[in-house]
Amino acid sequence: MSKIDTIIFDLGGVLIDWNPEYVFLDVFNGDQEKTRWFLDHVCTSDWNENQDAGYPLAQATEDRVKLFPEYEKEIRKFYGDWENMLGGAIHGMVIILRKLIDSKQYKVVALTNWSAETFPIAQARFEFLQWFEAILVSGEENTRKPFIDIYELALNRFNIKPENAIFIDDNLRNIEAAKTLGIHGIHFTTSEKLKIQLETFNIKI
Template identity: 55%
Template sequence: MINTIIFDLGNVLIDWNPYHLYRKIFDSDTEIQHFLETVCTMHWNEEQDAGRAIQAGTEILVGQFPEHEANIRAYYGRWDEMLGGGIEGTVNIFKKLKDSSRYKIYALTNWSAETFQIPLKQYDFLHWFDAIVVSGDEGLRKPDPRFYQLLLDRYEVKPEEALFIDDNYRNILAAREMGIQSIHFTSPEDLNTQLGQLNLL
């Protein structure tokens, strides 16, 4: 019996995409792709999500790629421009789940503690959660099983009574390994269908 729902945030409830920013800086998506695959990579970003200070992470890359200094500094200096708003369909699903009063609802997110204050101020729906566990605060990130376990232990959640929703399949596999039923998020419409099939919505 599912009594707890755990949401990822980025690209499930919040549209976060570096392209929103870098389309204002580069001339083509090909250039952006190359920059994000070779300079400001997802692995580098996840180190800040896991607790490394933004300034430290930035200086590391500036030292490695001085020719891209301005573009590297824009990553966090103009980070708010990477936010495209709440994903309306998922926010509506969240509201229905919350209004049903059937579930405890948490967020488990890979997010820098330094940037998380920005969406927290912008999006009211982030205050609907019973709690949010932020990787940057904890020094752990998905798919590390210790990060999932931290939430389970802190809020006394049994894995078999929880449902986890994330857009990153790597994180879904890690949750399933821990006995947490999971939905790989691809769209609000698909999520709505799957929740209906599970009689959760």
């Protein structure tokens, strides 16, 4: 196995807890079934991912209101109240991030699906986002994971050899795409499991 010299982190779901249910459970008075239906059929993950690839939030909102006028108020809350969808840092992961950086053995960067319009909110809230050597934000590049071009962009911009890099993401689809370019992948579930997974690459936390 090639020596690992680069760790690439996803952010949402790995280092930052983000969940639209934090807003919409309140909107629907704690009704989980209504909340789930709304997020599965109206403000869907596919729709939100389009904004992660650079589509303007305001236009996306108007598009959705035209499709579901009966849910106009709720749709406008998606980005209008977006900040309250941020839960907090995933603390075990922040500790791992700090240890990897402090070891000075690895280039530590981030590759995230995130709207360029909302990412500054996260940057202001989470100090650890300043620790990375670099962050590639999908919304700033008008593409997103799992499209291959965003991985190629990260490899070229950050001077990464794929065989020397590990990509950590909570979405298996994104991991599989990275692997097609020769990047090693770890499907993130918990910080404790990640420590064990990193050991298979001779990385001890």
